[in-house]
Amino acid sequence: MTGGKVERKRRMPRAERERQMMAVAEEIFADRGYLAASMDDIAELCGVSKPMIYEYFGSKEGLLVACIRQARTELAKATTESVVGSTSAEEALRRGLVAFFEFTDTHRRAWSLMLRSEAAVAGPAAAAEIEAGRQEQVEIDLALFKAFLPDAPHQDLEAAAQIVVGACERLSLWYVNQDEVTAEQAADHLMRALWTGLSSMVEN
Amino acid sequence: MTGGKVERKRRMPRAERERQMMAVAEEIFADRGYLAASMDDIAELCGVSKPMIYEYFGSKEGLLVACIRQARTELAKATTESVVGSTSAEEALRRGLVAFFEFTDTHRRAWSLMLRSEAAVAGPAAAAEIEAGRQEQVEIDLALFKAFLPDAPHQDLEAAAQIVVGACERLSLWYVNQDEVTAEQAADHLMRALWTGLSSMVEN
DNA sequence: GAGTCAAGCTTACTCTGAGTAGGTTACTTG
DNA sequence: CAAGTAACCTACTCAGAGTAAGCTTGACTC
Numbered sequence A, B: 001m002t003g004g005k006v007e008r009k010r011r012m013p014r015a016e017r018e019r020q021m022m023a024v025a026e027e028i029f030a031d032r033g034y035l036a037a038s039m040d041d042i043a044e045l046c047g048v049s050k051p052m053i054y055e056y057f058g059s060k061e062g063l064l065v066a067c068i069r070q071a072r073t074e075l076a077k078a079t080t081e082s083v084v085g086s087t088s089a090e091e092a093l094r095r096g097l098v099a100f101f102e103f104t105d106t107h108r109r110a111w112s113l114m115l116r117s118e119a120a121v122a123g124p125a126a127a128a129e130i131e132a133g134r135q136e137q138v139e140i141d142l143a144l145f146k147a148f149l150p151d152a153p154h155q156d157l158e159a160a161a162q163i164v165v166g167a168c169e170r171l172s173l174w175y176v177n178q179d180e181v182t183a184e185q186a187a188d189h190l191m192r193a194l195w196t197g198l199s200s201m202v203e204n
Numbered sequence C: 001g002a003g004t005c006a007a008g009c010t011t012a013c014t015c016t017g018a019g020t021a022g023g024t025t026a027c028t029t030g
Numbered sequence D: 001c002a003a004g005t006a007a008c009c010t011a012c013t014c015a016g017a018g019t020a021a022g023c024t025t026g027a028c029t030c
Helices: A014-032 A039-046 A050-057 A060-083 A089-106 A108-115 A124-148 A154-176 A183-203 B014-032 B039-046 B050-057 B060-083 B089-106 B108-115 B124-148 B154-176 B183-203
Strands: none
Touching (some): A014 A060, A014 A108, A039 A060, A050 A060, A060 A124, A089 A154, A108 A154, A154 A183, A154 B154, A154 B183, B014 B039, B014 B108, B039 B060, B050 B060, B060 B108, B060 B124, B089 B108, B089 B124, B089 B154, B089 B183, B108 B154
């Protein structure tokens, strides 16, 4: 089944074991949902006993938070890097959108952890982690708009940033279920729907 | 504290007891989150023992689903009714948006149940109930766009509907935390950001 | 090699909270 | 008032999160 070597029950240094646990947890959480995932099962799949997970992550929610934080970091990295070298605000936004949709497609498990908010229900720490991720995106968009439209009312730009983030989330769900739609097309849809409206704000 | 009569431990017919249970549950779920809410606590606040809730709702998730379904029905009713009598697509969309934002403000508890998806984690039935609510909104928007832009590619309109629903969700969260923003203004922000883009689709 | 320290790991619990079996009370109707 | 049923209760089971206390293995001194 698994291509690599099997090596059951090896002793591992902490860092490596933590990575393995997070990989297993991400899969189990995404597959079964947070509630239905049991720590005993996760431990067994790691070839290790339950207290080890508690030793390293503190609690079930702590394990989930670690998974979410990792996904969040990767997403922020992917979108941020995609924007460098853009020569216009429009290009920057479009590139960011494409990177975002690509991420949600290639990292489906990680994304479903953040989006389907297996978290909101999990507890305050997990919910906060998710909301922080969204807020991060809002700040990025806001900075972009502010640079492009310095004279537009602040409230308008804030609302616009919220709109983009919300639209991205929802559109990503739709997009990953449409086989014939590419990340570029998803980004295009969003640009077409939003861009004229956004750029017209300067005249308001 | 509570304004009305107290009447502790009255016997009630099923329908009335169910309504009371849902009201209590909505509050507890919204306040503490699904996980932290215990069925024993809800039962006690109803002045009744736990098996009664199981008799009427089957499970904890069943109780949550009932709460969500009620909120969903109310939201659909409010937005649908707000649109009747509109003389243009633009007016219909704007009215629907205003009704939506008003609902999220006046029914905060109900809305937070649906939005913060205290549900996705709860289980498949609750998640399905939430997704059904979103899909309902998508269908409504899609029908509206289709009527106004019969020649635009279907995929474009579908994407547009998803965008509107996603943007609404996110913007509603922002809006309920901004005291100085009215429902009309929130709807305005969305219309300004989206309308020109949407209506230009006809030329594509 | 013997001693010792720590990191990685385990067994065997406790305790909370969802869900249930089986019985009791009180209102209605003939 | 007998009988039936709707509303309700006490007292459990059971799964799964979280923990206490100790075992094992390898590396590093002397």
